[in-house]
Amino acid sequence: xxxxxxxxxxxxxxxxxxxxxxxxxxxxxxxxxxxxxxxxxxxxxxxxxxxxxxxxxxxxxxxxxxxxxxxxxxxxxxxxxxxxxxxxxxxxxxxxxxxxxxxxxxxxxxxxxxxxxxxxxxxxxxxxxxxxxxxxxxxxxxxxxxxxxxxxxxxxxxxxxxxxxxxxxxxxxxxxxxxxxxxxxxxxxxxxxxxxxxxxxxxxxxxxxxxxxxxxxxxxxxxxxxxxxxxxxxxxxxxxxxxxxxxxxxxx
Amino acid sequence: xxxxxxxxxxxxxxxxxxxxxxxxxxxxxxxxxxxxxxxxxxxxxxxxxxxxxxxxxxxxxxxxxxxxxxxxxxxxxxxxxxxxxxxxxxxxxxxxxxxxxxxxxxxxxxxxxxxxxxxxxxxxxxxxxxxxxxxxxxxxxxxxxxxxxxxxxxxxxxxxxxxxxxxxxxxxxxxxxxxxxxxxxxxxxxxxxxxxxxxxxxxxxxxxxxxxxxxxxxxxxxxxxxxxxxxxxxxxxxxxxxxxxxxxxxxxxxxxxxxxxxxxxxxxxxxxxxxxxxxxxxxxxxxxxxxxxxxxxxxxxxxxxxxxxxxxxxxxxxxxxxxxxxxxxxxxxxxxxxxxxxxxxxxxxxxxxxxxxxxxxxxxxxxxxxxxxxxxxxxxxxxxxxxxxxxxxxxxxxxxxxxxxxxxxxxxxxxxxxxxxxxxxxxxxxxxxxxxxxxxxxxxxxxxxxxxxxxxxxxxxxxxxxxxxxxxxxxxxxxxxxxxxxxxxxxxxxxxxxxxxxxxxxxxxxxxxxxxxxxxxxxxxxxxxxxxxxxxxxxxxxxxxxxxxxxxxxxxxxxxxxxxxxxxxxxxxxxxxxxxxxxxxxxxxxxxxxxxxxxxxxxxxxxxxxxxxxxxxxxxxxxxxx
Numbered sequence: 001x002x003x004x005x006x007x008x009x010x011x012x013x014x015x016x017x018x019x020x021x022x023x024x025x026x027x028x029x030x031x032x033x034x035x036x037x038x039x040x041x042x043x044x045x046x047x048x049x050x051x052x053x054x055x056x057x058x059x060x061x062x063x064x065x066x067x068x069x070x071x072x073x074x075x076x077x078x079x080x081x082x083x084x085x086x087x088x089x090x091x092x093x094x095x096x097x098x099x100x101x102x103x104x105x106x107x108x109x110x111x112x113x114x115x116x117x118x119x120x121x122x123x124x125x126x127x128x129x130x131x132x133x134x135x136x137x138x139x140x141x142x143x144x145x146x147x148x149x150x151x152x153x154x155x156x157x158x159x160x161x162x163x164x165x166x167x168x169x170x171x172x173x174x175x176x177x178x179x180x181x182x183x184x185x186x187x188x189x190x191x192x193x194x195x196x197x198x199x200x201x202x203x204x205x206x207x208x209x210x211x212x213x214x215x216x217x218x219x220x221x222x223x224x225x226x227x228x229x230x231x232x233x234x235x236x237x238x239x240x241x242x243x244x245x246x247x248x249x250x251x252x
Numbered sequence: 253x254x255x256x257x258x259x260x261x262x263x264x265x266x267x268x269x270x271x272x273x274x275x276x277x278x279x280x281x282x283x284x285x286x287x288x289x290x291x292x293x294x295x296x297x298x299x300x301x302x303x304x305x306x307x308x309x310x311x312x313x314x315x316x317x318x319x320x321x322x323x324x325x326x327x328x329x330x331x332x333x334x335x336x337x338x339x340x341x342x343x344x345x346x347x348x349x350x351x352x353x354x355x356x357x358x359x360x361x362x363x364x365x366x367x368x369x370x371x372x373x374x375x376x377x378x379x380x381x382x383x384x385x386x387x388x389x390x391x392x393x394x395x396x397x398x399x400x401x402x403x404x405x406x407x408x409x410x411x412x413x414x415x416x417x418x419x420x421x422x423x424x425x426x427x428x429x430x431x432x433x434x435x436x437x438x439x440x441x442x443x444x445x446x447x448x449x450x451x452x453x454x455x456x457x458x459x460x461x462x463x464x465x466x467x468x469x470x471x472x473x474x475x476x477x478x479x480x481x482x483x484x485x486x487x488x489x490x491x492x493x494x495x496x497x498x499x500x501x502x503x504x505x506x507x508x509x510x511x512x513x514x515x516x517x518x519x520x521x522x523x524x525x526x527x528x529x530x531x532x533x534x535x536x537x538x539x540x541x542x543x544x545x546x547x548x549x550x551x552x553x554x555x556x557x558x559x560x561x562x563x564x565x566x567x568x569x570x571x572x573x574x575x576x577x578x579x580x581x582x583x584x585x586x587x588x589x590x591x592x593x594x595x596x597x598x599x600x601x602x603x604x605x606x607x608x609x610x611x612x613x614x615x616x617x618x619x620x621x622x623x624x625x626x627x628x629x630x631x632x633x634x635x636x637x638x639x640x641x642x643x644x645x646x647x648x649x650x651x652x653x654x655x656x657x658x659x660x661x662x663x664x665x666x667x668x669x670x671x672x673x674x675x676x677x678x679x680x681x682x683x684x685x686x687x688x689x690x691x692x693x694x695x696x697x698x699x700x701x702x703x704x705x706x707x708x709x710x711x712x713x714x715x716x717x718x719x720x721x722x723x724x725x726x727x728x729x730x731x732x733x734x735x736x737x738x739x740x741x742x743x744x745x746x747x748x749x750x751x752x753x754x755x756x757x758x759x760x761x762x763x764x765x766x767x768x769x770x771x772x773x774x775x776x777x778x779x780x781x782x783x784x785x786x787x788x789x790x791x792x793x794x795x796x797x798x799x800x801x802x803x804x805x806x807x808x809x810x811x812x813x814x815x816x817x818x819x820x821x822x823x824x825x826x827x828x829x830x831x832x833x834x835x836x837x838x839x840x841x842x843x844x845x846x847x848x849x850x851x852x853x854x855x856x857x858x859x860x861x862x863x864x865x866x867x868x869x870x871x872x873x874x875x876x877x878x
Contacts, residue, residue, distance in 0.1 A: 030508070041732040055513045074621055097444055098780040104292070108293060125350035143389075
């Protein structure tokens with residue numbers, strides 16, 4: 001049962017652009033990415049959009065649909081009213097390249113700043129023994145498909161370009177949390193560097209990231225808050241504070 | 253404008269599992285490596301692999317060993333696999349999985365804390381290391397993060413994190429370049445800007461994955477356009493056995509927008525059963541003679557197997573993929589299919605809802621969000637989807653070197669030989685790791701003994717001209733429509749069931765589209781222009797489709813992922829034959845080549861009565877080579 005729907009697409013590049021209205025056919029069961037593809041094949045051959053798996057597994061087709069950060073492949077056309085115009089715009093937190101495609105290299109730079117996993121030197125391949133319950137905490141964060149919707153929605157950087165330098169963003173807080181909770185990782189002080197180098201302190205836990213996560217990862221509750229609490233413990237616990245001073249003195 | 257130029261020791265085309273593993277190997281050996289990806293880093297199709305990675309670690313059943321895995325692989329491929337590739341794969345797969353763990357991967361665990369392993373079609377023991385049903389994502393992420401680790405190390409040593417290994421994301425390679433008969437580099441363009449780039453490198457590893465987009469219904473993403481297959485052909489390499497395509501038995505069939513998207517085999521591994529619209533569990537009718545002693549012929553035994561695998565035969569839902577896909581195809585054609593042309597796959601009756609959500613989380617998610625089906629309560633509708641190409645670049649098994657082109661290597665789905673006529677589920681992920689590493693090693697050895705091979709100005713000019721061509725034409729063919737026409741042809745004439753006359757028709761029609769594709773024109777500019785991108789992808793898909801159709805008409809038998817209505821049986825004479833595709837500049841030519849003989853020590857791993865089902869009496873009498 002095909003019907004015509006109204007789509008408003010942002011077209012342009014870093015210098016100039018605006019919303020363009022089109023009418024396009026939509027079939028039963030289709031998602032927003034399907035109708036964008038139909039526009040591309042029949043009306044705008046050079047309309048730029050990223051996508052890969054079309055099954056919510058790769059996190060490529062991130063965009064803003066009626067102002068909300070969404071995956072276009074997981075957003076049903078039928079979830080909007082019959083007469084409603086669906087407006088698709090590029091992710092706001094990142095510079096536009098063309099149409100719906102943005103420059104997400106910020107995220108790859110941040111990924112390179114998180115110190116890598118450190119395997120215990122004495123533990124040969126195949127010798128690791130871990131309980132399921134212990135790997136599950138990190139596994140939740142490893143479900144991340146790097147769609148960067150959490151980065152896009154986070155108000156620390158969404159309209160504050162100046163914060164990008166010192167703020168890694170929710171995607172990389174769960175990366176740090178994942179390594180911090182990894183039963184074998186040997187690198188110490190991950191929480192401390194999260195606070196001091198990756199801007200954990202700038203997050204004021206409004207949970208916007210958790211709300212947009214298509215993998216339903218509890219970013220705020222399970223990664224950010226536990227890390228913040230531990231950082232606070234270490235920083236404000238008088239005994240630990242004294243301990244750290246004494247040790248430092250001994251080390252001189 | 254000056255041309256952007258880069259110089260590396262090794263250029264890896266493709267950033268899926270095989271490409272990344274090759275890059276790690278080459279970098280750890282001290283070489284400078286460039287990785288090219290057509291999409292963003294970490295989005296490669298490997299993320300879609302759900303079930304797991306097959307390796308005979310023996311963590312769940314200690315009777316497992318590389319010999320059993322080797323046997324299963326050869327059986328699954330109907331004895332057409334290159335024995336040496338199957339042998340290397342079975343022997344090295346466990347080390348490759350354990351290695352990932354030292355890089356930070358977190359697989360699901362057994363009670364003893366070891367890596368858990370699950371059952372899968374065609375594997376005699378529980379063998380697939382897994383992370384729920386998102387194992388491919390874990391593989392990609394682990395290697396992506398391993399590459400970051402190597403970059404951080406380079407950064408500490410040189411002050412530049414990208415000095416030793418650099419990822420070029422959203423870049424398409426249009427030509428592999430040669431000078432004096434050897435690889436000299438590659439040429440392409442940034443997808444973002446359309447600007448051209450030259451890579452000079454004496455060794456090129458092709459790891460571009462599959463060809464699914466040549467077909468209408470496929471589990472592959474837009475990237476699966478056979479780029480590496482076509483680039484290799486044009487560079488003078490051969491493709492082996494391109495007639496063998498795996499139609500995964502269970503793709504989604506409804507709604508239409510998700511048609512083809514994969515429903516992991518783990519659904520069946522965890523106890524899912526297939527039924528037709530009469531409620532009949534039909535797979536019992538489709539157990540081939542060669543598998544009768546390994547698969548249960550009644551429901552009671554099949555059900556008992558989930559609890560006691562030593563004293564019962566496996567349920568027939570776990571037959572190799574080609575058997576299940578054909579069975580579903582037959583049921584649907586006979587009018588016993590579902591409303592939307594599939595069959596039912598049900599886990600809800602056997603497994604508690606919470607267990608389903610835990611073991612098959614992304615399947616639950618996928619059906620709930622895309623089809624409005626809750627798989628903990630109702631059955632899924634599934635049908636065959638083009639999933640994997642067994643055929644690919646002909647390589648030397650030990651080094652992954654492409655036969656006939658010094659400096660060229662191929663690994664992963666783009667390479668041929670490993671899986672014979674049909675791949676077992678779970679063997680792909682370990683194939684990527686085992687042969688990705690070997691391709692990296694092969695490239696390192698080659699670069700160390702050969703050194704640089706500069707690209708000539710003439711080669712650059714020719715490659716540049718090709719990229720500009722579609723912009724200079726006006727009012728020519730539209731690449732989107734040509735692509736859709738090609739998909740109709742392959743779907744209707746080169747699909748699951750084939751016949752000689754239809755294949756002949758397909759060959760003619762593909763040639764006609766290829767003639768028209770020479771006149772494709774592109775609207776708009778060079779900047780992130782999908783119509784322009786598709787023009788090059790289309791050229792690759794047409795070569796691949798030609799190779800597939802010509803190999804399919806040549807192979808007059810039915811085996812694995814190639815079923816001929818006019819030659820319905822397996823033929824022991826044909827088992828000894830590989831079909832080799834080469835490109836003469838205008839068309840693909842296909843010739844026969846004799847498969848290497850199984851060495852005696854591998855021959856002896858099998859029961860002679862099993863081999864008799866596949867081999868000629870002369871081969872049996874010979875008992876393998878010495």
